[in-house]
Amino acid sequence: MKPVPIDTDYIRETLLALLAIPSPTGMTDDVVQYCCQQLEALGIDYELTRRGAIRATLPGRDHAHDRAIVAHVDTLGAMVKNLKPCGRLEVVPIGTWPARSAEGARVTLFADHGRRFRGTLLPLKASGHVYNEGVDEQPANWQNLELRLDEDIASREDASKLGLQPGDFIAVDPQPELLDNGFWVSRFLDDKAGVAALLGAAKAVVESDVELPMDCHLLFTVSEETGVGASHILHGDVAELIAVDNGTIAPDQNTSEYGVTIAMQDSSGPFDYYLSRRLSGICDTFEIDHSRDVFRFYRSDAAAALEAGNDIRTALVCFALDSSHGYERTHRDSVVAVARLLSLHMQTEALFERDRDVIGPLEDFPEEQVEWEDSELEDVATASAEVA
Template sequence: MRVLDIDRTYLRETLLELLQVPSPTGMTDTVVQLVCQKLEAIGVEYELTRRGAIRANLTGKVHSPDRAIAAHLDTLGAMVKNLKSNGRLEVVSVGTWPARSAEGARVTLYIDKGIQYRGTLLPLKASGHVFGKQVDTQEASWQNLELRLDEVVHSHSDLEQLGIHPGDMISIDPNPEFLSNGFWVSRFLDDKVGVAAVLAAAKAICDAGVPLPMDCHLLFTISEETGVGASHILHGDVAELLAVDNGTIAPGQNTSEYGVTIAMQDSSGPFDWYLTRRLISLCQTCGIEHSRDVFRYYRSDSAAAVEAGNDIRTGLICFALDASHGHERTHEKSALAVARLLAMYMQSDQLFERDERPLGPLQDFPSDPADWDDDLSVNKAPQE
């Protein structure tokens, strides 16, 4: 097992490219094309589902069982709900997105035949010169938001003349700003930092030519923000699924702002005891800054996979994210830590030999998880 260098320039530039491609849930084809090009450039084979989720394949010495690493390409967005008599548009969110974070966002509206319009999401009472203190007391909700188009429209019929209909998609400008001190600020770092980290780790594996003990599938899902996630892209040989997503920086949380965070539980319940301890052991052995955290109002690709009926061990590792689903911020060190851990995890052996079979006897079942000591020399882990 080798500690691999992560190409910082590749990680940063890949993230910037991903952020510049609009990809709200339901409109992900363009970003899928970009990621497929990235996989081809580093020499990784892949397959696509009917709707465009990607399953890339890093070949190992053993083809079954195998493991999977999942990150999602889709982001939050919005959709036209109704055409209003004042020439504005009523909108609804795509994904769980607080209206307060949407206020003032510059957006693109996509209608039929490839036509696009620009506009701004605004509160109904947006001007203090008109509404006074009511601009501060109006509840922040999607019912109190509207889309102002930068077009000559003043009525319902004007909107119809532009060809606008309920159900037209809206993407939000990310406005990325990458500072020289390592802070990265943008909308939709969730989960495009995770995608960039997975690609950077895969590039490190391919560049170094290190052998993997078992097949590793890189899953890029397209509907995590609406709860579907990795439910439809696994196959029966996958024994371990590791999701990569954001860890929230907030009071009461223990997320590592400059390292990787290993989630012990989210709203769907605890993650696999052995897989989380393997990840912690890898961080400790390789000197990767890390922490452990528990998330109350959170779920990831792994939850959808288990709910779909997959009997797999699941885990979640996170890059740091301040103001998730809003004006988000992370740090380059955190993204690098995630990529380093992923590169080590890809090289680690399966947790238990019994996991190659979906069913087995009691004799080879772990006796007590509290006694399990993963020092990377047990459970047939590969040696340096």
């Protein structure tokens, strides 16, 4: 195992390209196409499910004992619920996100036959000159939001004549701003920063020509924000799954704002004892800034994979994120730290040889839960200085 240089500029440019592609859950074909183009440029083989989830493979020496790393390309969004008598549009959310974060957002509505319309998500009481203090007293919920399109629309009939219908997708402008001081601000860093980090890690491994001990699948799912996640992309050959997603910065949380956060538990329960501690051990050995955290109101691709009946070891690796599911902020160093960790994890041997088989005897089952240690790291403990 050795550190490999991470191309920070590649991660930054990839993130900007991903953010520029609207991809609310259910409308992800364009962003899937982009990710496939990136994989092709890196010479990484891949295949797609019917709905477009990507399963790419970095081959290793052992083709019968697989691991996987997953990030999701879908984002939050909205959908037209109804055409209102006044010509404005009733909306519902795609995914779970607060209405107060949607208020004032500039959006694109995607109608049938390729037609697009621009507009703004507004509270029903949007003008203080009309409603005075009522603008602040109105509850923030999706029932009190509407979409105002920038078109000559004054009635339901006008909206209908433009071809607007219930079920039209609404994509919210990400409004990215990547500052020179390292702070990256945008909607939908969850999880496009994770996708960029995973692609950056893969690029580093491919270009450094390191040999992997076992096949590593790079998974890109298309419906994590609605709870389906990695349930539809595993095929029984994966023993270890790491989800890459956001770590929430907030009071009483222990997320690392400039490094990696390893989640020990989320709302679905604890992550795998051994896999989580191996990741911590890699960070300790290679001096990757990191912390551990527990998330109470959180689920990821890993939870969906387990709930689908996969008996696999799972872990959750996070980049820092402030104001999750709102106008989000991370830091370049955190995203790059995630890429560093993933590139090293890909080079580790399997946690347990017994994991090659779905079921086995007691004799080869771990005897006790001990702190992770791996002799293969002893000779490279000082190599972290080589990491770009």
